[in-house]
Amino acid sequence: MADHVTDNAPMTRAEKRQARRLRRFENPWLNPKLMWGAGLLIGIVMLGLVGRMLWNLDLVFTGSSQLKLPPVGFENLRKQPGVWGTPLGTDGSGRDMLSLIIIGAPNSLFVGLLASLIGMSTGIFLGFTAGFVGGRTDDVIRVLSDVMITIPPLLILVVFQSSFGDVSLTMMALLIAGFVWQSPTRLIRAQVLSMKQSGYVQMARLSGASTGHIMFREMLPNLVPYLFGSFIANVTTSIVTAVGLEVLGLGPQRIPTLGRTIYEAINAGALIQNLWWWWGIPTLLLGVMFVGLLLINLGLDEVSNPRLRKLS
Amino acid sequence: MSRIPREYLVNRLITLVLTVLIAATLIWIIPRLSPVDPAEIALGRMAAGAGTVENADEILATLRAQMGIDQPLVVQYFKYIKGVLVFDFGLSTAAFPTPVSALIANALPWTIGLMLISLIITFIIGNLLGALMVWEKTPRLWKVAIPAAMVFTSIPPILSGLLLMWIFAAKLQWFPLTGAYGLTVEPGWTWAFVSSVLHHGFLPALSIVVVTFGFWALGMRGLMITVQGEDYTTLAKAKGLKPRYILYKYMIRNAILPQVTAFALKIGLLIAGQVLVERIFAYNGMGKLLYDAILDQDFPVIQGVSYVIILLTALSVFIVDLIYPFIDPRVRHEVA
């Protein structure tokens, strides 16, 4: 009925449904949740970039400052006040917390983005292949992604990293990528199969379009909101997995990461000794990162499903 | 069973077997690709204990024979697969000569207990809250409160675990900091023991529930919106049915179906998250066993624990798949 205002032509039921579905094209990406989420993530990247320029990162080395100093404005159990030289305090081996997070926070994001990007590209490739080639190829891809989606990546990676010892950040991202291609593959395969039947793809075939044109010019643009959503969900999964490995004491040993800092804090009994900044600051940063990702995901949900927008 | 279409059943069984086989193979291959020699690690441990070791080469050879790693790879592989089928993962190197299976048998009940309770509570609460976010008769206060609670749900359970631990165990001291039961109580079916277990299990369970209910709530919200627009919901209202009855029998009952499938897909991730929670709470389950094994470089235990957890995941998925046809009649009739 609402469409009556702008459109003089009478609308059929199907048309109204269509109009509702497509209203997202009016102004879809200017979603407050999306903006806030992106803002939080950009904040973390900026912390890494600006921090590198303004702060002396040599403080990240063991014993560079006094041990277990609290952040400025607090006192630790030994009644030592925080000092401006290490504004966020120091950990149990005298490393500056601020330097730790300047280096560590962007690292976590980097692992998540890289793993998800690789997983996503694999997913797009396999999903389109399965949807277009069909037959045996489709069966193999489908069964493989069904199987792999139930295997928790963390456990395989635990086996891997405990046998290989130290790994680099990039290596860890690559390993995680091996477990985040399944859901994009399934999603794209399903979408491709349904789009193949859609009127506009048939029209494109009638227009003599090549398979490449149909995939990339007709289908892919319509998949963008879904791909984005799946990408962000994968970033979250990848970071959770990476942090999980780090908290178990695995993952990169020589580069500071947020997860490894938490691992060391728990091992040193920081909870009982009330050294809250040691584990609390990395936890908070990870929290900010995950809230940012959640907000982006919620925003994207609303972009691709306009009915959700009404509710919020 | 006769109600489930055969083709469906066969399909799921193949997935189950493939999952377990692929996982077992990965767990076997990966350490063999590594340059690290487990026999040398064992030797190193001996050396650390005894100061010096004579005849290092001989001992190494004996250790290799004991571990079976002197045989051809194919033989090793089939021996391994055969062993895995009867839960024989060899002996723990850290707690030599305890069989890995015995260690796992001790830890497994704790994990399953914690997991079942927290997963089921999360699923129920999450879906119910998600449904209430959409239902038109939900009180306004709830409609504001539920999305606000979602903020928690973005963080992984280890972080919520840390926060809860700090607030309720370290600061307020309402709950014990670590462990699955008090050190002073004797295990057994006594009230003291059971209450101690519940007391210790509360925080780990809560840290899982707090962060994962939102995943279900969000999914349910989207599904409920779809169901709300369905013709059968409109007709249910036109039939003059009571709103609550429509909510349960028409809306939630239909919207929950894809959630059950999602449950099967996400179960692996959820269990892995729980393993980490066990680790920070030093809860006597598989997570702690795994963590200790990593510290000790105890490969047989790492392999065994990983395999059993993956098997558990695959079995849960299989069970969910078996139940599914009974809650969705369309699947039951599809193939038959």
Place this chain on the structure above:
Amino acid sequence: MLDEHQTERPVLTLKDISIEFPTPRGVVHAVKHLDLTIHKGRRVGFIGESGSGKTTTALSVMQMLAEPGRVSTGSIDLGGTDILALDEEEMRKTRLSRVAYIPQGAMNSLNPIMRIEPQLWDAILAHEPGTSRSDLKARSDEALKSVGLPTHVGQLYPHELSGGMKQRVCIALGIILTPELIIADEPTSALDVVTQRQVMQTLKDIQERIGSGLILIGHDMGLMAQSVDELAVLKDGELVEHGTVQQIIEAPKHPYTQDLISSVPLVGGESFLNPERRAEAPKRASTEPLLRFDGVSKVYGSVTALHPLSFTLQGDKPQIISIVGQSGSGKSTMGSIMLGFNPPTTGQVLFEGRDLQRLSAVQSLEFRKNVQAVFQDPYACFNPFYRVNHALKFPFKQFGLSQGDAHTQKAMEEACVAVGLDPDLVLSRYPHQLSGGQRQRLIVARALMLSPKLLIADEPVSMVDASLRATILSNIYDLKDKYGISILYITHDLATAYHVSDYVMVLFKGHVVEAGPPKAVIGDPQHPYTRLLIDSIPWPDLKRSWGHGGEDWDPSKEEAEALSAGTVYRGDVEGFDLVKE
């Protein structure tokens, strides 16, 4: 004017009803000051196009307007009860027990995970709590029987029922508490004509038996003429005309009503097409026939969608060949085989002598250029990501017809004008900004731009509003008449096929059952199936009652007869040769 029933107490009185929907872009007045009275036992049709407010009016009686709709003025009186004064619980009890609603989408109106019986029972229990199980069972069985369904249907799930059966279950549900008023919202829009007639008869019978009032919402003047006593014509939320069906059909006063009546094509009636101006077919290099089916069949698993069929379309003279049938007759399968989307199980489809399944890349492009299509669903045919001109521009360039952007633009504009669209208004818009009729015309314009030798039109107007159907069909007809394009017209609508085609094939379960010139096949059908189809069409003509069947009309006998009868050939036309078996 509604004389003999005036004395009885009205079932429903709508006084000065206005319904509005506040939206961010302003208040939409969906219904404006509507007055209407419905008497006991009377059937009243609400007719109008989508968006005319007919469903909204009916839903206001149920107090089930979609958010944020509201009744802003007037009163609704249901047999002495002021509906608008009821609280939520009272209204809930009123629904179904006093006013029942039979929804449009019967396909999805039943809860998919509940058997039929409990869905009837929960309705009774919501109004009469504590009804015993045996009582429930007796009542649900009786309701199912009353709509002509066997009682074991109660044990089935909705997905195990056919569309017609589901619609009957919805009717059974509607009458189970013998309401005073039944509102049926396009109850047959998703059904075949044969099933439509059966279901409508069931509904009329049962309504007469329980003596309730009936509101039938629809857009099909023919169906209305055959089903209701009174007609209310709605346009843009206003009641433009109300009277007995006889008054309205024989002497429509409002121009809109006149339009509605005249837009329904009649077999044997006046043609809605332009006077003929026969164009020559484009000169063809090939001496081979344009399209040849050589023993083509299609089998899906255990179902044969199309039995072996052979014909030749010469294509030297433009012609329209109609393929008529119900859903499941194999007509759409035939369409997709012709387009090369779907390989035949046996036989060959030859385009200018070349097998469609064995074309080289160059030949394939040539084939695509020469064989174009118009599909049923104009909403799906445009990629929502692009402006609509993408669908016209892309093939034009792809087939090498374009001599630069200015030329493409000019060609698009000319094609738009030719189908009666203003190029400035439509070409640079996104698909969702256009109506279904506009989109379907754009698809016709696209075909025109590419000037193919053959056009396959698969149900081109079945999803377009009634008043636009004639226009779009005449656009398509012009393609043949003015531009010399041969057309295969696939449809379920015998009346339009009668007017546009040179030759008609009637398809039934994958077989051609009757074929020949339309005046013979449709004007004077011989095969039992063709007769059944024609009997099932509701005519907007009161003298012509719905077929010759009575109240207990049962098509199963005729269908059985149709299955055993052989194909009837009713004569040939030059240029099209159907191979007789």
